[in-house]
Amino acid sequence: MTIASSSPPSRLPLGSAREARTGPRPNRARARESGGDGRLAALFLAPALLGFVVFLLWPTLRGVYLSFTRFNLLTPAEWVGLDNYVRMVNDPIFWDSLTVTVEYVVINIGVQTAAALAIAVLLQRLTQSAMLRGIVLTPYLMSNVVAGIVWLWLLDTQLGIGNEIVAALGADRIPFLADETWAIPTIALINVWRHVGYTALLLFAGLQAIPNDMYEAARVDGASEWRMFRRITLPLLRPVLAVVLIMTVIGSFQVFDTVTVTTAGGPANATNVLQYYIYGAAFGRFQFGYASAMSVALLVVLSAITFLQYRLTRAGRSDLG
Amino acid sequence: MTAATATTTKARPAGRRGLSPGRVLAWSAMAAIVLITLLPFYWILRTALSSNSALAADPGNPLPVDPTTGGFERALGLQSTEEAIAQGGAGGGLKFWRYLINSVIVSTLITVGQIFFSAMAAYAFARLRWRGRDKVFALFLAGLMVPTIFTLLPNFVLVKELGLVDNLLGIALPTMLMTPFAVFFLRQFFMNVPREVEEAALLDGAGKIRIFFRVMLPMASTPILTLGVLTYITAWNDYFWPLMVSYSDSSRVLTVALAIFRAQTPQSGYDWSGLMAATLIAALPMLLLFACFARRIVSTISFTGIK
Numbered sequence: 001m002t003i004a005s006s007s008p009p010s011r012l013p014l015g016s017a018r019e020a021r022t023g024p025r026p027n028r029a030r031a032r033e034s035g036g037d038g039r040l041a042a043l044f045l046a047p048a049l050l051g052f053v054v055f056l057l058w059p060t061l062r063g064v065y066l067s068f069t070r071f072n073l074l075t076p077a078e079w080v081g082l083d084n085y086v087r088m089v090n091d092p093i094f095w096d097s098l099t100v101t102v103e104y105v106v107i108n109i110g111v112q113t114a115a116a117l118a119i120a121v122l123l124q125r126l127t128q129s130a131m132l133r134g135i136v137l138t139p140y141l142m143s144n145v146v147a148g149i150v151w152l153w154l155l156d157t158q159l160g161i162g163n164e165i166v167a168a169l170g171a172d173r174i175p176f177l178a179d180e181t182w183a184i185p186t187i188a189l190i191n192v193w194r195h196v197g198y199t200a201l202l203l204f205a206g207l208q209a210i211p212n213d214m215y216e217a218a219r220v221d222g223a224s225e226w227r228m229f230r231r232i233t234l235p236l237l238r239p240v241l242a243v244v245l246i247m248t249v250i251g252s253f254q255v256f257d258t259v260t261v262t263t264a265g266g267p268a269n270a271t272n273v274l275q276y277y278i279y280g281a282a283f284g285r286f287q288f289g290y291a292s293a294m295s296v297a298l299l300v301v302l303s304a305i306t307f308l309q310y311r312l313t314r315a316g317r318s319d320l321g
Numbered sequence: 322m323t324a325a326t327a328t329t330t331k332a333r334p335a336g337r338r339g340l341s342p343g344r345v346l347a348w349s350a351m352a353a354i355v356l357i358t359l360l361p362f363y364w365i366l367r368t369a370l371s372s373n374s375a376l377a378a379d380p381g382n383p384l385p386v387d388p389t390t391g392g393f394e395r396a397l398g399l400q401s402t403e404e405a406i407a408q409g410g411a412g413g414g415l416k417f418w419r420y421l422i423n424s425v426i427v428s429t430l431i432t433v434g435q436i437f438f439s440a441m442a443a444y445a446f447a448r449l450r451w452r453g454r455d456k457v458f459a460l461f462l463a464g465l466m467v468p469t470i471f472t473l474l475p476n477f478v479l480v481k482e483l484g485l486v487d488n489l490l491g492i493a494l495p496t497m498l499m500t501p502f503a504v505f506f507l508r509q510f511f512m513n514v515p516r517e518v519e520e521a522a523l524l525d526g527a528g529k530i531r532i533f534f535r536v537m538l539p540m541a542s543t544p545i546l547t548l549g550v551l552t553y554i555t556a557w558n559d560y561f562w563p564l565m566v567s568y569s570d571s572s573r574v575l576t577v578a579l580a581i582f583r584a585q586t587p588q589s590g591y592d593w594s595g596l597m598a599a600t601l602i603a604a605l606p607m608l609l610l611f612a613c614f615a616r617r618i619v620s621t622i623s624f625t626g627i628k
Contacts, residue, residue, distance in 0.1 A: 037449035040529055044449065045457075048442035051498025056464050059475035066475060073481065122351050126344075133623055134615045135355055138362070141607040143558030145576045146600045149583050150361055153368065153593050161364055164381040197358065204623045225343060254470045257560045261580050275470060275561075282474055283565065292474055299471050306466070 066292035073286060084293035094294065096269060097277040100184060104273060105252045107188035113245060115192065116199035121233060123200065124207045125225065133204070136197035144194065144257035151190045152177060152262050177262050180270040187258050187271060199248060206240030207233065242313035246306050253302055274298055369393065369598035373408060376593055392594035396582075396602060408594075417602065419570055420578040423489060424606075427563070427574055428556040430493040436549050439503035440541075444533050446504070447511035448519070458508075464501035470561070477565045487568045496556070506548060510541045547621035550614050554607050575603045 067084055069077035088094050119136060123129075139147065155162045155176040163173045176186040210232065218228045256275040259265060265272040265280075274294065282291035367385050368376065375387030391408045394400045397417045400408070445451070446458050476495050477486075485491030514537060522532050538545070560576040567573050573581075582599055586592045611618070 036451055037445075037529065038451045041445045041449040041451040041454070044441040044445040044533075047438040048499035048504060049457075051438065051495075052461065052464060052501070055476060055479075055495040055498065056467065056472060056501070057460075059472040059479060060467050062475040062478070063471055066478075073478070118350070119354060122347055122354075126347055126351060130616055130619055132351070132355070133619045134611075136358055137619065137622075138608070138611070139358060141554060141611050142600075142604045143560060143576045143579075145558075145560050145580050146604050149579065149596055149600050150365055152583075153591070153597060154361060154364060156591075156593075159376060159380040159593070161381065168381075193357070193361075198622075201619070201622045208623070250468055254468060256470075257576075260560075261583055278474075279561075288474060288478070295471055295474060299468065302468055303466070 063292050064296060066289055067296045068293075069289045071288040071292075073288060077289065080289065084290045087290060088293050088297065093269065093272070093277065097272045097274050100270065100272060101253060101255070101274040104184050104188050104255055105249060107185050108191055108252045108255075109245070109249055111189065112192045112196050112199055112248065113241075115196050116203055116244075117241075119196065119200035120203035120207055121229060123204050133201060136200055138197070139194045140198045142194065144191070145261050147190060147194045148258040148261035151186075151193070155186065178267060180267055183263055183267065183271045187255070187262060190262070191252075191255065191258055195248070195251075199244060202244050203237065203240065206237050206244075209240075210236045238313065242309065245313070246309050249305060249309070250302050253298065365597045365601050368593055369601050371594055373590070373592060373594050377590075389594075392592075392596075392598035393602070395592065395595040396599035405595075408592075416570060416578070417599075420573055420575045421606075423573060424557055424575045426489050427492050428553050430490070431496050431556040432549055432553045434493070434497035435500060435503055435552055436507075436545060438497075439499045440507050440538065440545065441533070442499060442504050443507035443511055444537055447508045448537075449529065461501045461504055465505065473562060473565065476562075480566060486566055487572045488566075489572050492563050492566050492572065492574070495562070503548060503552070507541065507544070510544045511537055514540045543617060544621060546614065547618050550610060550618055553610065557607055579603050 066077060068079060068081060070080045070083070071077035123133060123136075142150070154160050157163055157173050157175045157178065162176070167173055174182060176182050214232050214236075215228055218232060223231070254275055255273050256279065259271050259273055259276050263271045265276050275298075278291045278294050278298075281287045281294065367383070369392045370385035370388050370390070372387040372389045372391060379386045389408075391400070395405050395408070442461075446454060446461075472495070480486055480491045480494065483491070485494065518536055518540070519532055522536050527535065558576060559574075560580065563572075563574045563577050564580070567577060579599055583596060586596060
């Protein structure tokens with residue numbers, strides 16, 4: 001996703017496409033172009049279009065189709081109408097898993113957005129050090145699998161350094177990933193650790209678009225840093241923040257890797273997030289139809305959230321200019 | 322700091338840059354962030370170099386305890402089964418080099434293919450004139466809205482039908498030809514290449530294909546490099562899709578192998594030393610890759626905001 005700081009992505013294509021067609025052009029060049037580049041365009045577009053149709057468009061339509069079938073990979077899919085959806089609505093594990101996922105997303109996105117915003121503002125107001133920006137990005141270089149295993153060790157109840165610190169502070173050791181109440185917040189924070197630097201840099205990119213004179217003027221007026229943050233940074237960053245929020249929420253709903261290596265859905269389904277449940281239905285029980293129906297449900301939830309966030313945060317409009 | 326008059330600035334030349342309580346607090350916060358970011362990396366190294374029995378006896382020691390390279394040997398599959406079990410391992414090692422080569426092949430196929438084909442399409446959208454261009458581009462943009470995860474199940478069915486399950490090509494194929502984002506991102510950069518440059522080449526008699534290779538690609542080299550490195554890192558770190566497609570060592574990539582290595586560790590007591598050594602060698606190639614291009618990547622992300 002590109003964050004265009006001054007205008008949101010949805011408005012970019014139209015404006016810039018028009019821009020590309022106008023503009024002065026020498027006569028010879030125009031003469032050569034007048035016939036259009038149809039054949040050449042077909043050649044340039046062919047591989048990407050093939051990829052788009054075969055591995056994105058077709059699977060999307062097929063995913064919706066499969067959700068109306070009974071399909072175990074071995075025998076042909078059999079049309080069963082709304083059966084999978086009826087089953088889903090009556091499946092308590094599905095609702096549990098949706099609740100767990102929402103809990104995860106709320107903690108993950110809440111903490112991550114606040115922390116990323118703080119880091120971005122610190123990077124902007126305190127220093128221009130590229131090295132610091134590089135450092136905050138390092139956890140992103142590890143895979144979710146690696147990050148999950150590492151934190152499983154750091155937070156181990158008996159031997160983990162995290163619990164050594166807890167014990168040194170005089171508290172009882174916390175079974176972070178083995179306890180039903182702690183597991184989801186812990187996984188949410190592990191993923192904050194991995195992604196917060198990246199999110200911070202995206203917000204930092206948005207902060208670069210805010211004219212420095214505004215801060216200078218505010219300082220002359222005697223405004224405190226907190227006041228400048230409230231009155232300048234936050235309102236002007238809003239469109240970028242909204243787009244980043246939409247992107248990170250969509251990513252957050254797809255949590256899977258970290259759960260697999262840390263808790264495998266347990267204890268007692270406490271971390272059975274939706275994507276984990278879908279994977280189990282498809283590859284554990286070979287119910288591809290039911291798994292597809294749950295995927296469609298997730299797709300609907302994500303689309304609704306995107307739409308709502310876009311409307312509520314007025315992502316399309318900027319306060320700048 | 323408030324009411325900054327000429328006299329106060331003169332009296333305290335370091336006024337703004339000085340050590341106000343606020344700045345001390347802000348720098349402390351920054352230091353804490355750096356610490357939380359980097360400390361786990363040190364702890365991985367410290368654990369990997371310790372022996373399992375000593376780790377249990379002295380969990381809080383900041384230095385490696387009873388230093389040994391046994392963890393690395395187990396991760397690389399260099400120890401015999403008896404040796405490994407004696408040191409707290411599972412016996413089954415990691416065929417590290419096999420998985421490393423698989424990861425390199427998959428990530429390279431995805432990165433080179435995706436960037437090159439997306440760049441071609443981006444050029445067609447940005448600079449070629451053909452009927453229906455805006456409509457097809459709108460379709461690509463709509464593709465941005467479909468979460469990757471939604472296409473995974475049907476794509477698995479498709480790859481199975483193509484007979485590419487448990488095959489490196491099957492892992493690479495779905496993202497090898499394009500992603501809507503790469504097309505969208507590169508198109509933005511091609512739009513910004515000044516028309517004049519292209520026209521000068523046209524007047525010199527260069528064809529459009531030549532312009533693409535000799536003008537457009539070189540002029541967009543920095544964004545292409547950034548996109549390339551990020552695509553490589555994403556492909557390298559991907560777990561869910563390769564997990565679906567690969568069944569055996571022949572197509573197993575590092576992330577999947579690592580998760581299996583973790584699942585194999587004895588439930589009675591984890592082989593932490595071996596696990597940390599394995600995570601370190603799995604993450605090392607990306608840390609090195611990033612170290613080479615860090616400055617350019619960080620500035621591209623933090624000034625254009627690419628994801």
